[in-house]
Amino acid sequence: MTKTKVFVCGICGRMGTVISQMVKANPNLELAGGIDIAAGEAHGVKVVTTKDLAAFIDEVHPDVMIDFTVAAATMQNAKIAAAKGVNLVIGTTGFADEQEAELKEAVKNVAVVKTGNFSMGVNIFWELVREAAKRLGDYDIEVIEAHHRNKKDAPSGTAKTILRILEEETGKTEEMYGRCGMTERKDEIGVHVIRGGDVVGDHTVQFHQNYETISLTHRAYDRSVFARGAVKAAEWTASAKPGMYTMKEVLGL
Numbered sequence: 490m491t492k493t494k495v496f497v498c499g500i501c502g503r504m505g506t507v508i509s510q511m512v513k514a515n516p517n518l519e520l521a522g523g524i525d526i527a528a529g530e531a532h533g534v535k536v537v538t539t540k541d542l543a544a545f546i547d548e549v550h551p552d553v554m555i556d557f558t559v560a561a562a563t564m565q566n567a568k569i570a571a572a573k574g575v576n577l578v579i580g581t582t583g584f585a586d587e588q589e590a591e592l593k594e595a596v597k598n599v600a601v602v603k604t605g606n607f608s609m610g611v612n613i614f615w616e617l618v619r620e621a622a623k624r625l626g627d628y629d630i631e632v633i634e635a636h637h638r639n640k641k642d643a644p645s646g647t648a649k650t651i652l653r654i655l656e657e658e659t660g661k662t663e664e665m666y667g668r669c670g671m672t673e674r675k676d677e678i679g680v681h682v683i684r685g686g687d688v689v690g691d692h693t694v695q696f697h698q699n700y701e702t703i704s705l706t707h708r709a710y711d712r713s714v715f716a717r718g719a720v721k722a723a724e725w726t727a728s729a730k731p732g733m734y735t736m737k738e739v740l741g742l
């Protein structure tokens with residue numbers, strides 16, 4: 490059986506490390522190398538930087554790139570990989586709307602699985618939020634997320650997806666980020682971001698009305714929940730046609 494060759498962009502990072510270990514433990518996959526900001530070796534494979542990426546792909550012929558870096562890095566590396574016909578699994582968050590549009594256009598020749606959260610639980614949580622929002626559109630809605638102190642972007646990609654779902658289902662388009670001073674609650678969705686310690690990822694959506702609150706929470710205790718989804722997505726791309734996908738298609742939700 491031929492193994493799917495995977496290389497990991499951001500291989501030295503928190504997610505890159507867990508993903509590399511999982512790829513190595515998966516009999517259907519081969520860890521073929523990595524990219525990071527410094528060249529060298531990690532997890533027993535060669536690591537190159539962006540300037541040597543095209544040559545690396547020509548030499549190693551990887552099937553798929555798993556990317557967990559920062560938006561600016563993804564914009565460069567994903568374009569190079571897609572131009573060489575390498576499928577993409579993108580977990581990086583914090584893209585500006587223009588970057589999202591540019592990326593979508595640049596990588597349409599390959600299969601791309603891109604989501605702000607690869608955990609199966611969160612993908613089901615999003616469905617639950619959608620169901621609740623359908624019925625509770627006239628409630629006061631607040632979104633709260635917490636992550637570790639090193640997370641760069643805010644709000645999280647997962648919270649942005651929650652906000653998109655709430656907007657689609659309730660028509661509420663206005664968001665209020667934190668509250669300070671004289672604030673009068675109108676029909677906005679409140680968004681609250683907490684950063685500290687080693688919190689892996691907490692998301693809560695509250696629906697308030699007089700005398701009652703419904704609260705939905707997802708809490709990730711370990712990065713392996715995201716890594717498992719990303720690795721599953723990488724396997725899935727081997728038989729996927731070019732196009733943009735999310736975990737909905739990968740998990741068959």
Ligand SMILES: NC(=O)c1ccc[n+]([C@@H]2O[C@H](COP(=O)([O-])OP(=O)(O)OC[C@H]3O[C@@H](n4cnc5c(N)ncnc54)[C@H](O)[C@@H]3O)[C@@H](O)[C@H]2O)c1
Binds near residue numbers: 500501
């Ligand atoms: N979609 C999901 O399920 C999910 C889950 C967790 C984290 N994330 C996102 O993944 C990203 C990475 O998270 P992390 O906690 O692993 O961060 P991290 O800072 O630990 O790792 C990022 C890695 O990318 C490397 N990097 C930076 N610029 C690069 C470049 N130009 N080329 C190659 N490598 C480069 C860094 O050196 C680092 O090793 C963030 O955007 C985070 O929000 C997504």
